Amino acid sequence: MRSPILNIQPSNCHNCRMSALCLPLALDSSSLDRLDKVIERGRPIHKNKYIFHGGDPFRAVYAIRSGAVKSFCISDDGSEQVTGFYLPGEIFGWDGIDNNTHSNTATTLETTALCEIPFARFEEISRTMPILQKHFMRLMAKELTSDQELIGLLAKSSAEERVASLLLSLSSRLKRQHLSATQFRLPMSRADIGNYLGLTVETVSRVFSRFQSFDLILCDKKEIEIINLNGLSALAHKPKV
């Protein structure tokens, strides 16, 4: 019995569906080749495995080919704070550039295939490919922007707005990879959502129920269908004040 996973694994960046997201568009074929040689394509990793731990030396950043990842940091008191969820085509691991040490821990939320981009090699080849360096700074800046959106969400919004925003964020990110924007499976638990959004599990669960009773979504455990996307947006961008 052959593994079905092998079929979806690209052998290189040229034929990877995700390359539009993780690589600069203007990269010519020979540059792509050089880059291709640097990137290490790992075999799929099981659910709930560690990719790196907080405190680990920074070696690489990672692009997701399939699956999903959460990153979190441990605060002084030992409690977790989820800092991000990452979907296919997205890159994570930047937190290690400062100090050459990861401040976050990253784990798989489901079976996940990664491309590893070793940072030492990356620096060396980006010297001859300035566009790549700029692209990576862009990606870091994107991460900054998304963190700031989360800050805005946490600082000001109600539980309903937070959950609605998360659903919409997932939806638009899935759409970008040409997957359904209205029907998907949440890769993370309610507890992870709550932690990420600064809410308790109970509150998250109640909000999901309320959204269902308002006919905004259908949800069966982790399967989500967005029925009224406009209604959800209206809720996310509070008409308040």
Add this chain to the structure above:
Amino acid sequence: MRSPILNIQPSNCHNCRMSALCLPLALDSSSLDRLDKVIERGRPIHKNKYIFHGGDPFRAVYAIRSGAVKSFCISDDGSEQVTGFYLPGEIFGWDGIDNNTHSNTATTLETTALCEIPFARFEEISRTMPILQKHFMRLMAKELTSDQELIGLLAKSSAEERVASLLLSLSSRLKRQHLSATQFRLPMSRADIGNYLGLTVETVSRVFSRFQSFDLILCDKKEIEIINLNGLSALAHKPKV
């Protein structure tokens, strides 16, 4: 009458007290010279002036020589969300790298002198000075880390913990520039603090009062003296759970 401000203005990066913070240490003298030529040193800007607006084209990042800056973004509903406070020696404006457009607005909180680092020129010279590029990625990663700290704060902490954390953050950043870590003047209003920490003005005010009654700080309007730094730390890193 000569302006006293002129005295503290460095004419170049060599004699700037801040350079240890905003430039890589390993930069040799000739590299520093080249960089020096690119940087534009502005004259002091008054309080409550805009440095850039959200939506402005991205031209430069800025290092603070003296004064203080806040950055904030405007959400869909028109409300402000303060995303950061910046003190001397710190660099802000990264948010523009993505899309070549600033997502934040930056304003001065008091009279402020800036060094402007035009990004186009920066890219050109960093090609011959790889260490500089790495340093700037480091700085961005630092910003990412500090955003994530704020996220942790907003997601989980009580009003007292949030305010204590902000005071400690300001304290340690002032210390880094060899200023007093225990006596300083808050450059921002209670409203800004509240907005930044996701609290109302009233709550911020009450927490300040409570901290005074606990003999953790002395405070008269914006003048702060930290009396019991350990106590404040204990409060910031909640012993909870």
Add this chain to the structure above:
DNA sequence: GAGCCAGCATGATTTAGATCAATTCTGTGT
């Protein structure tokens, strides 16, 4: 100096979400 406004403090009341508690569901491993 009178009057005005913004910033800050403080008291009374309300409320959203946390906490506590109990039950059902489900996926996972033997």
Add this chain to the structure above:
DNA sequence: ACACAGAATTGATCTAAATCATGCTGGCTC
């Protein structure tokens, strides 16, 4: 196929912070 620990839902109560309200202060203009 079974058993069991963790995940999710739902309900009852409690609480921290928001909201509403009022007064104080200090800087500003006229």
